[in-house]
Amino acid sequence: MAEAEKTAIEFQHVRKDFTGQTILKDLNLTIPADEIFVLVGPSGSxxxxxxxxxxxxxxxxxxxxxxxxxxxxxxxxxxLRWSIGYVLQHIALFPNMTVAENIAVIPEMKKMPRDRLRARTEELLAAVDLPAKTYADRYPDALSGGEAQRVGIVRALAADPGVILMDEPFSALDPISRTQLQDLILRLQSKLHKTIVFVTHDMQEAVKVGDRIAVMHNGVILQVGTPAEIRQHPAAAFVADFFAGAEMGRVAWADTVAQVLASGVLTATSQPPTPAVTLHTTVAALAPQLAAGTVLAVADPRTRQTYRLDAQGLLNYIVRVHTAEGESNS
Known part of the structure; x- marks a missing residue:
């Protein structure tokens, strides 16, 4: 068997019950070594x-x-746990330790020589665009959410484990940081070739980062395959619908406010324009505010009218663009 085809993890007829309720039902799953394997599905799957x-x-x-x-x-x-790195959604760095000290926790337990640990820390921090000279002596409260998550990734890699578990690692971040860290994971994987088991509820994220994807629903795996296989040959209606929802969201992510205005889906408002919102602002940049229920207003220089931009308006835009693309491809 070729090295890349080795099995890292295998589930054989696994069942999991909580308080008399079966959460996982006869789970059979093979996770190849040296790949990013994504478990994707809605909450509770x-x-x-x-x-x-x-x-x-x-x-x-x-x-x-x-x-x-x-x-x-x-x-x-x-x-077992020393052989596995673990990255959480909320990274939970030790607040009383510097970045370098947080990274050193497991390597020190494993008696890694100090010189090697220092070199490893500097190498990994550089790989995630956090130069050690600037960041090694900082404390967690001096980091942004994206920076803290990068430190968490370094901490998981520091002892050089063969397997990394990532449990919705980017879901608490804003869309721009999330995209940057998805790209970062792909860059790191191209160099380090780890076995990464990555959990997400976002099919779009699964397709972007995964070599293989397992779609889960109600404790059952509905399909395992490459992103292309799942896109072209969904094994169940749920898989097809779940994938279609991700594609619909992808349509508008990098679009600008000017494009949203031009679609004609927004309604006029007497609310003053929001100063931070320009015609060049992207949908991704606005998504955190809209998701939190904030109502923005944007001025259209063509009509000299101000328009309301909220979560419903963005949804209307996504539907309009998605429908238009579907018709043009039919």
């Missing part, structure tokens, strides 16, 4: 529970999980 069983944060009710051919239950727990 069992993605995070599946992820946590790999490093035994959760134990299966029945079935077997193997880690490079050996049952995870056969590993000493510390040895």
């Amino acid at each position: 069992g993605k995070t529970t599946t992820l946590k069983m790999i490093n035994r944060l959760e134990e299966p009710t029945d079935g077997t999980i193997t880690f490079f051919g050996r049952p995870v239950a056969a590993y000493p727990l510390q040895e």
